[in-house]
Amino acid sequence: MTYPSEEMRKPSRVLIAGGTGYLGKNLVKASLAQGHPTFVLVRPDFVSNIHKAQLLISFKQAGAHLVEGSFDDHDSLINAVKKVDVVISTMAENQLLQQLKLVRAIKEAGTIKRFLPSEFGMDPARMEHAKEPANVIFQQKMAVRHATEAAGIPYTYISANCFAGYFLAGLAQYNQFVPPLDKAVIYGEGNHKVIWVDEGDIAKYAIKTIEDPRTINKTIYIRPPLNILSLREVVGMWEKLCGRVLDKPTIHEEDWLITMQQDKSMTFETRVAMAIFYHIFFKGELTNFDVDGKEQLEATQLYPQVEYTSVERYLSRFV
Ligand SMILES: NC(=O)c1ccc[n+]([C@@H]2O[C@H](COP(=O)([O-])OP(=O)(O)OC[C@H]3O[C@@H](n4cnc5c(N)ncnc54)[C@H](OP(=O)(O)O)[C@@H]3O)[C@@H](O)[C@H]2O)c1
Numbered sequence: 001m002t003y004p005s006e007e008m009r010k011p012s013r014v015l016i017a018g019g020t021g022y023l024g025k026n027l028v029k030a031s032l033a034q035g036h037p038t039f040v041l042v043r044p045d046f047v048s049n050i051h052k053a054q055l056l057i058s059f060k061q062a063g064a065h066l067v068e069g070s071f072d073d074h075d076s077l078i079n080a081v082k083k084v085d086v087v088i089s090t091m092a093e094n095q096l097l098q099q100l101k102l103v104r105a106i107k108e109a110g111t112i113k114r115f116l117p118s119e120f121g122m123d124p125a126r127m128e129h130a131k132e133p134a135n136v137i138f139q140q141k142m143a144v145r146h147a148t149e150a151a152g153i154p155y156t157y158i159s160a161n162c163f164a165g166y167f168l169a170g171l172a173q174y175n176q177f178v179p180p181l182d183k184a185v186i187y188g189e190g191n192h193k194v195i196w197v198d199e200g201d202i203a204k205y206a207i208k209t210i211e212d213p214r215t216i217n218k219t220i221y222i223r224p225p226l227n228i229l230s231l232r233e234v235v236g237m238w239e240k241l242c243g244r245v246l247d248k249p250t251i252h253e254e255d256w257l258i259t260m261q262q263d264k265s266m267t268f269e270t271r272v273a274m275a276i277f278y279h280i281f282f283k284g285e286l287t288n289f290d291v292d293g294k295e296q297l298e299a300t301q302l303y304p305q306v307e308y309t310s311v312e313r314y315l316s317r318f319v
Contacts, residue, residue: 012113012211015067015080017041017102018090019059020052023120023163023199027088028059030203036210038064041080043071071098077105081112086210091118093272096140100147107151114210115153117144120160120202122279122286123219131260133268134275156209157219160202161195161286164314168196171238172231172281174273179238179318183247187256187277190232190248192284197222198309205299205306214302221291222299226310231281237312241319253282 014031018024019040031038040059046052060066067083069076081087087106089099099117106112124141127134148155162168170176171184172194205222209215229237232248239245260274279285291298300308 011036012085013037013039013083014086014088014207014210015039015041015084016088016090017099018092018118019064020046020055021090021092022165023202024090025055025059026199026203027090027206028064029062030200030207031088032059032063034204034207036086036207037084039067039080039084040064041069042066044068071095071101074101074105077102078109081105081109085112086114086116087112088116088206088210089118090120093137093269096137096144099144103144103147103151103153106153113154114216115148115155116158116206116210117141117148117155119157120163120206122161122276123157123159123221125219126285126289127279131275131278132271134272134279137272154216156206156215156217158202158206158209159219159221160206161197161222162280163202164196164198164309167194168234168311168314169318171235172277174270174277179242179315180246181242181244183249184231184235184238186231186235186248186250187281188250188253190235190250190281191230192281193228193230193287194234194280194284195223195286196227196229196234196311196314197224198314201306201308205303208299208303208306212302215297219296220299220302221296223291224300224308224310226312227308228287229311234311234315238315241312241315253278256282 014036016024016027019028028038028040042056046056056066067080069080089102091099106115119141124138127138130138169178171179173180173185202222209220256278
């Protein structure tokens with residue numbers, strides 16, 4: 001009988017860049033929970049931000065190692081990257097190209113076994129046709145992919161579909177993060193299937209992939225079967241849970257497009273969100289393709305032991 005060497009049995013050491021962010025904090029927790037020595041890249045300015053400072057100290061108390069580093073200091077990135085086997089980035093959407101510096105450091109270090117860049121949404125490789133200005137985000141995510149692949153860095157791309165906190169909690173009502181009790185606007189017919197995923201679950205699946213040889217150089221889609229539901233189905237589920245019937249006015253695709261293109265008073269972030277809503281809710285682009293099982297794999301099939309949060313269970317917290 002052969003036994004894995006001591007080296008093989010050691011859990012991978014993980015560095016998270018963006019660990020204080022909305023998704024990143026979930027990855028720090030999942031990495032620690034799955035037994036990985038976990039390092040969080042800490043930018044020098046964290047001391048002046050009370051939320052970050054307290055979150056980072058809580059990570060430290062939970063067993064994470066804080067590593068100071070800056071995207072403007074190449075040597076500090078090399079130093080951080082050399083401490084680990086796996087690098088996960090959850091950089092903010094307005095900082096995606098900063099990751100090119102991280103890719104350069106990973107290439108130079110030459111020891112990283114897996115890199116997960118900041119993706120976690122719609123698959124950018126499928127979104128060449130995306131409406132402005134969401135196309136910029138997808139193009140930047142593709143630029144990071146191209147740099148990663150050109151550098152020969154082993155990668156896994158996670159396509160996580162709709163974050164529950166952003167989309168499900170407010171029944172996809174823009175900028176609303178608890179379910180409404182009176183009215184829910186329906187986009188178009190509201191019948192396209194959408195995929196809603198709890199952020200803690202996204203983090204669990206992402207961490208599962210990092211040592212899995214099946215996921216090397218693959219795109220992993222997270223498609224929990226119970227959570228593939230149209231907006232109308234989700235609103236109906238909420239109506240049952242809260243015991244009320246909501247007013248459900250519809251917005252037509254043409255009207256949405258006109259607002260998107262003509263209302264110049266909206267911020268860049270709002271225009272990005274409107275374009276993403278368009279592709280998800282009016283065009284059904286989270287579910288209009290099959291995962292091919294070769295270059296693309298599905299997370300709940302790879303890791304059936306993970307108990308994910310169903311849409312119903314997620315919404316029931318608001319009753
Ligand atoms: N599928 C969905 O529904 C969905 C929803 C939202 C986001 N996403 C995706 O998830 C990924 C992470 O997004 P997020 O919302 O979690 O990000 P976030 O909270 O906005 O930011 C994540 C991290 O980016 C870093 N950052 C922000 N500004 C910076 C700056 N000026 N210089 C250097 N670093 C800076 C910070 O890292 P530190 O302070 O820790 O260094 C921050 O914690 C993105 O790729 C985004 O597209 C998907």
